[in-house]
Amino acid sequence: MHGKKTVAIGILGSKLDRVGKGEQRWNKWRPSLSLCQQPDLVIDRLELIHGEARWDADLALKVAADIAQVSPETEVRLHTMAMRNAWDFEEVYAALHDFAADYPFDTEGEDYLVHITTGTHVQQIVWFLLAESRHIPAKLIQTQPGGLRDDDAGAAGKHVITDLDLQRYDQIAKRFQAERLEGTELLKSGIATRNAAFNRTIEQIERVAVRSRAPILISGPTGAGKSFLARQIYELKRGRHRIDGPFVEVNCATLRGEF
DSSP states (O other), X not given: OOOOEEEEEEEOOTTTTOOOSGGGGGGSOOHHHHHTOOTTOOOSEEEEEEOSSHHHHHHHHHHHHHHHHHOTTOEEEEEEOOOSOTTXXXXXXXXXXXXXXXXXXXXXXXEEEEEOSSSOHXXXXXXXXXXXXXXXXXXXXXXXXXXXXXXXXXXXXXXXXXXXXXXXXXXXXXXXXXXXXXXXXXXHTTOOOOOHHHHHHHHHHHHHHHHOOSOOOOOOOTTSSHHHHHHHHHHHHHHTTOOOSOOOOOOGGGOOSOO
């Protein structure tokens, strides 16, 4: 029985992947080419995304031709993607999300890597988000030059693979859990209770407070502790850099005037 194929997905680097003239291009480190030159990693297929411009398409063809020379076992598939502003988060996320939604992933027969060395910082962030959310069932791979000396610049370089499945990283998962517990304990102010409804409410408040800057409305009868809870939420949000400025308490019952 054959093992799984390794499929890499990446964006053409408009600068880093640029092909030099003649044989000089082989002395330059180029990340998409380097990805297919790793001695301990065989890329069976490279899904290479490029822009609509003519020079983008020409560069993609040249890179694919060079990959065929250094790694004939690698199949290169070129994908033209309409992305007018590669620094616009909404546009980039929509384009790459649509690509992931339409791609026929075969996790039983293929392992996937997302190459994050090329592309704008926004594109790299979106790759991370799509992999972390499992919209793309892939690990992240980063390539880099292999040496510090000038005569090492044309080498295949190195690569680092990162798996974002936190279930494999118990220490990271435990740390996140500890931070959540600190947040809920702050909101509960040391009140130990087994009341499931109360604990569930506090956990929901903690999740909203640390993930959003939106206003929070707390309602309830007089003496229920709304002001105290509001102060605790403020302290939690300030500790997570979600809010600035001092805590200001205003008794609306004392306000006068026409509105």
